[in-house]
Amino acid sequence: MVWQNPRLRWSVIGFHLxxxxxxxxxxFPIITMLLGSVKSTRDLIVNPFGxxxxxxxxxxxxxxxEANFAVYxxxxxxVTAASTAATLLAASMAxxxxxxxxxxxxxxxxxxxTAGLVVPSxxxxxxxxxxxxxLGLMNTHLALILIYVGTSMPFDIFLLTTFFRQxxxxxxxxxxxxxxxxxxxxxxxxxxxxxxxxxxxxxYEALGAWNDFFFPLIFLRDNKLMTIPVGLSxxxxxxxxxxxxxxxxxxxxxxxxxxxxAFMSRQFIAGLTQGAIK
Amino acid sequence: xxxxxxxxxxxxxxxxxxxxxxxxxxFKVYPFFQSIWLSLYEWNGIPGSPRVWVGLENYARFLYQPxxxxxxxxxxxxxxxxxxxxxxxxxxxxxxxxxxLTQIRRGAGFYKSIIFMPNTVSLAVTGFxxxxxxxxxFGAVNALLRRVGLGALAMPWLGDSRLALPTVIAVNVWHxxxxxxxxxxxxxLSVPRDILEAAEVDGAGRVAQFWKITFxxxxxxxxxxxxxxFTGAFSLFEIVFVMQGAEAGPFYSTDLLGTLFYRTAxxxxxxxxxxxxxxxxxxxxxxxxVIPVSLLASRIRQRFQVEV
Numbered sequence: 111m112v113w114q115n116p117r118l119r120w121s122v123i124g125f126h127l128x129x130x131x132x133x134x135x136x137x138f139p140i141i142t143m144l145l146g147s148v149k150s151t152r153d154l155i156v157n158p159f160g161x162x163x164x165x166x167x168x169x170x171x172x173x174x175x176e177a178n179f180a181v182y183x184x185x186x187x188x189v190t191a192a193s194t195a196a197t198l199l200a201a202s203m204a205x206x207x208x209x210x211x212x213x214x215x216x217x218x219x220x221x222x223x224t225a226g227l228v229v230p231s232x233x234x235x236x237x238x239x240x241x242x243x244x245l246g247l248m249n250t251h252l253a254l255i256l257i258y259v260g261t262s263m264p265f266d267i268f269l270l271t272t273f274f275r276q277x278x279x280x281x282x283x284x285x286x287x288x289x290x291x292x293x294x295x296x297x298x299x300x301x302x303x304x305x306x307x308x309x310x311x312x313x314y315e316a317l318g319a320w321n322d323f324f325f326p327l328i329f330l331r332d333n334k335l336m337t338i339p340v341g342l343s344x345x346x347x348x349x350x351x352x353x354x355x356x357x358x359x360x361x362x363x364x365x366x367x368x369x370x371x372a373f374m375s376r377q378f379i380a381g382l383t384q385g386a387i388k
Numbered sequence: 389x390x391x392x393x394x395x396x397x398x399x400x401x402x403x404x405x406x407x408x409x410x411x412x413x414x415f416k417v418y419p420f421f422q423s424i425w426l427s428l429y430e431w432n433g434i435p436g437s438p439r440v441w442v443g444l445e446n447y448a449r450f451l452y453q454p455x456x457x458x459x460x461x462x463x464x465x466x467x468x469x470x471x472x473x474x475x476x477x478x479x480x481x482x483x484x485x486x487x488x489l490t491q492i493r494r495g496a497g498f499y500k501s502i503i504f505m506p507n508t509v510s511l512a513v514t515g516f517x518x519x520x521x522x523x524x525x526f527g528a529v530n531a532l533l534r535r536v537g538l539g540a541l542a543m544p545w546l547g548d549s550r551l552a553l554p555t556v557i558a559v560n561v562w563h564x565x566x567x568x569x570x571x572x573x574x575x576x577l578s579v580p581r582d583i584l585e586a587a588e589v590d591g592a593g594r595v596a597q598f599w600k601i602t603f604x605x606x607x608x609x610x611x612x613x614x615x616x617x618f619t620g621a622f623s624l625f626e627i628v629f630v631m632q633g634a635e636a637g638p639f640y641s642t643d644l645l646g647t648l649f650y651r652t653a654x655x656x657x658x659x660x661x662x663x664x665x666x667x668x669x670x671x672x673x674x675x676x677x678v679i680p681v682s683l684l685a686s687r688i689r690q691r692f693q694v695e696v
Contacts, residue, residue: 121594125488129499132485135562136502139521142528158531196407204408207401219409226416228682230623233671234419236653236664237426240433241419260415263408292400321510323626328654339512343630346516356520363513371508375501382507383570 146357154353169358179362181334182341189251189337190319193258197315200259205270206296226264232324249331258319266311273307313381338363427669446669463648467621470557474617477561482568490576504566511563515630518559522546549641556642560627568613575609576602615685622678645674
């Protein structure tokens with residue numbers, strides 16, 4: 111092994127220095143944010159990144175209730191949960207059919223879905239905007255949910271069909287012999303076996319919906335409907351000079367995701383890296 | 389296995405396809421083709437107002453008729469600068485850090501998680517956080533530089549038209565670096581251990597091992613990352629929008645095709661508001677730049693996978 115060679119020890123220390131320095135670059139703004147969120151405005155100006163003089167917890171109260179953050183948080187939760195659940199159901203049913211049922215248009219439909227992998231969805235925003243307006247879905251959460259479901263199909267189906275194909279055919283055939291219908295085979299036999307792939311899709315979609323800024327920016331006008339990232343932009347306009355409250359709002363936006371990442375980092379990494387490399 | 393079934397339930401699989409197919413056709417396929425169609429018209433988007441066929445004139449306005457052509461070529465140049473910066477900062481630095489992670493015994497898992505962490509945060513939220521950090525008067529970055537005696541380096545990072553674009557891209561890399569690190573790392577870990585050990589027995593150092601053995605094996609992965617840098621550069625929008633506004637200031641120095649597209653479609657370009665056709669034309673131009681690279685990357689990937 112490389113590191114058992116004593117002549118190479120010094121370079122290992124060098125590597126730790128470089129990696130450690132980059133770790134500090136990652137953590138510096140996050141720690142500054144956490145400490146800044148409990149400072150007074152005066153304290154923050156005098157002392158931008160040190161330990162707080164006194165802990166001012168009221169910043170959080172102001173961000174949470176006065177500045178609507180409770181509402182934004184609830185909206186983000188709803189849009190994320192609904193679009194992830196709908197995506198999982200729609201993508202897994204379609205993938206099951208496309209992976210396991212031979213019919214005339216099968217190859218064409220699968221090709222149509224995977225072709226979408228190279229098409230950036232946001233560039234179609236003009237027709238999408240007109241469509242959403244003409245459907246009367248402007249300023250609704252439903253518009254976001256439908257768009258998230260529709261635009262995420264290429265990757266989800268691409269991933270899930272490969273998993274469905276790996277499930278041994280004999281399992282399903284045995285069930286069919288015993289009289290199981292299409293739905294039973296899908297729900298009772300196939301779904302439990304592709305659970306890891308479903309987890310990947312779920313994390314990828316949930317984070318995408320939770321973090322998205324672009325579609326809510328275009329489609330949500332009403333402050334009461336906004337999700338966290340767009341809500342934050344309104345908030346930054348209104349509270350531009352109240353930095354401790356801005357930091358508190360940022361903490362509310364960032365910390366839940368980081369805490370979840372800390373507990374499930376392996377699933378997060380799998381979901382996000384598979385999601386982008388395609 | 390199911391097609392042998394007869395009766396009315398024979399086509400029930402269409403019911404299982406529909407929840408995926410209908411939103412996909414409606415919200416992804418249709419808008420794509422409609423963009424191409426709309427790009428041939430001049431239209432302000434208001435229902436009932438006249439839609440005038442102008443052929444390829446919207447494209448001509450971007451390619452050689454000022455003021456739009458000025459904005460288009462400037463944004464395109466910025467996009468290529470961003471691509472160049474990402475090649476070095478994202479793929480280059482990411483590969484370097486990944487290589488270091490393979491060379492240390494302790495702490496690799498810890499570093500990996502920390503480096504990846506910003507990836508889980510919204511890019512827009514990251515932009516808001518860093519715009520506070522980089523504030524010239526009260527920001528922590530300049531305060532830190534002054535504290536450690538590097539006050540001369542305390543710059544108006546986002547307010548200087550030469551610094552603003554690299555600064556915004558640095559923030560984007562801070563957010564996304566974990567991705568190339570993990571992809572390069574997993575490629576490096578797939579290099580057969582015995583080859584590296586044999587090379588070491590023959591006296592090859594770390595660096596020689598990397599260039600002679602690891603690098604050729606992970607090259608397809610790196611090409612893939614570079615292709616993602618390209619498509620990433622051309623789809624960048626919210627980080628500029630959040631940190632520098634829709635006008636991509638100062639003086640349009642951070643303007644990218646993404647922000648230009650947003651202004652053309654939804655106002656803010658200053659001139660006429662009849663942006664639907666013009667915006668659609670710009671979208672088609674960006675499609676024509678991005679899609680071939682994505683296709684080429686997947687082609688390259690397949691070819692290399694056969695050879696390795």
